Amino acid sequence: MRLLWLVLGLGLGGLVVGASQPVTPTSALPRLVVEAGEVDRVDAWVQVQLPSQVRGADLQLRREDADEVVPLQIGPYREAWAVLPRLRAGTTTVFRIEPALRPALTDRVSATRDVSQVRVTIEGRPAFTYIGEPRPLPPGVDQVFTRGGYLHPVMTPGGRRVTEDYPPNHRHHHGIWAAWTRTSVDGRAPDFWNMGDRTGTVEFERLSRTWSGPLTAGFDTRHRYMDLSAPTPTTVLLEDWRVVAYAWPAGDRPWHVFDLETTQALTGNSPLDLPPYRYGGVGMRGRHLWDGADGVAVLTSTGRTRTTGHGTRATWMAMTGLIDGQRAGIAMLSHPDNVHSPQPVRIHPTEPFLNFAPQQAGAFRLRPGEPFRQRYRFVVFDGAPDATRLDAIWQAWATPVRARVE
Template identity: 45%
Template sequence: MRSTLFFCLIVGVFLDASAQVSKTIRIANDNIVRKNSIVRFKLKSAGAKENIYLIDKDKKKYPVQFLTDGYACAIMSLNPGEVKSFKTIRERKSASKADVLLTEAEAKFTVNGKQVIGLQTGKKELPAEIEPVFRRGGYIFPVLSPSGLSVADDYPLNHKHHHGIWAAWTKTEFEGRKPDFWNMADKTGTVLFDGIKNTESGSVFASSESVNAYYDLSVSPNKKVLDENWMIKVYNTEGDEKPYYIIDLELRQQNSTSSVLKLPEYLYGGIGFRGNGEWNGKDNANFLTSEGKDRSNGHASTSKWVHISGNIGGKLSGISILSHPDNFRSPQPMRIHPTEPFFCYAPSQAGDFEIRPGKEYIARYRFIVYDGAAEAAFISRMWDDYAHPLVIK
């Protein structure tokens, strides 16, 4: 079992309403290289008209944003074994760098005025070639690189049910029926978007929650099987090295019925990614896994992370998908398509499992989007920081 790492927090006095400098925080890093690391710590909440910053001895300021669990977070870099001290200061609230902009068709997540991703609601106009049965929401598209390249695809004509970053189960058994929530053309199952809630924007991250529902269409009236919540965060990472975006996804599925949803062993189903249309074809997309495997030998193997990349308009860009070590059957097995830019973390490859009434299936993934070639050392370092976050207690 993975051990939890804890770090030091040395506190002075809390800020009163008239003071500016409030407390001293001392952070002691372990042996992990941390760049643009998302750090959590306890801190008294700011007022509605205030921003809080950590400031180091060089007067560099780190914005602080508060989470819903009583913790605050900041983004900073630390070398292995480094100890840094910070003061906390309060300033009059200014405009946030990270933001979530809501429109009818999607929620747009932006950082420094540039869109990073969109959360689709199922209300955008379908291309003429796409039949209404394929319409769905509750998935992430577009997915943009720092240079503005779209690394994902939506409604590709050779797999119309593929959508940027999405989730669904394929082979299932439920009350004697076999609804397929993945292959929507079969008309036995679908995933519908139910709404957006808990939207937040700030100087450290922008977040929103997508509420989705899995319906069995093979019975009349149609029956809801799963309630699904996507907790999405986009972080304001910048500075220490090449530009990249960090997107966190926590997926929670709860069986909303009195019957067991059985998930037999199968090739694919779970969290999926569909790459840019220019990556179609055996030689147009590059795959690299944490175990050094590629498209030729990575399918049905397991990995902590995978990177998918290719040329878009002559420029190389890609996305790293990091699977959290607490995920079910971690490290999870993968589906890597032999000719299309499709990837899926598929726990059902490892055998049957089920989601019982009132129980939750939880999965967490981090997506890192950047331009250029895959860099195994960089992705491994980012996975270490994701898997063993700097938690100050």
């Protein structure tokens, strides 16, 4: 499988394309020009930002050199997604953006909001849930560990849960979540990860939008990084999440695929320093039943394992374990634009915990007025990890085709 991620700013003058508008002459329709690059592309994902002049809820791409029509999904902010079936290496393909003559396609990916929670399904199967406002704590857990703003449970296409929440040996672990550990700001050292130290925490602020569609579903949300070591609790960072799930071409083995992009912005005038440390950032916690030195198998993009991989750099890492006698797992991919890429990995020796930890590669600083972004992709599957397929997904994500609108 090949993946493609494009964000384009378009300027199309006064052209208007919409199903409710008079048909525009073909020669006047905006064109999407796609260059495949040096490799063949199969099932290539494209995202474009439609300009305000291009209106209408039902649009499609029509290939100029073949009798081929590709559906477009239009998002709430006029994003448009499409999957291009095949592009040959070294070729340029031109598509016209035009009104779709068929009714809108059925939603294959759905994000259903319930107050501050979002349940995402792919092809009708539960994929994952976003927890906004904190849920009731498990019995006996101290209130200091109260936490919202994370993904759990994460499910395989076969219905097996691969994440854990509030595990007994690390109450501050929550499925897929984000926090910084070793920090420095204004002479203080809040720890937003280890909440039991009572110096920092991360709070849910708001869920701003959700969407569903035939190709993607997702949501935007915001969190606050609270410095509890200050004279009064102080918001240090605002963190925006964008989560996008895909109706991934299944082939002979369906996988759930979704992206997490985090954007952090300082609220004050002081920088936040992140000195070297072995973990911190975006982490994922596997099932508690996978605890123990032999409870989970780990594989990285360089072929490293649980015993040899910690501290090495990788483009992806995967962990798998047994659930009701069947193997299941989750892989985390790191985008090459992330800081200190390829990022080092944190692999816990006895617990099912993995984390791309950029601080292992050296200190860095978050500065006022400079948004800090990181992008990760998650692939959830039944069975063992397919290294060849994970390599292909990462390569296509990391080296997208070139495209422009004329």
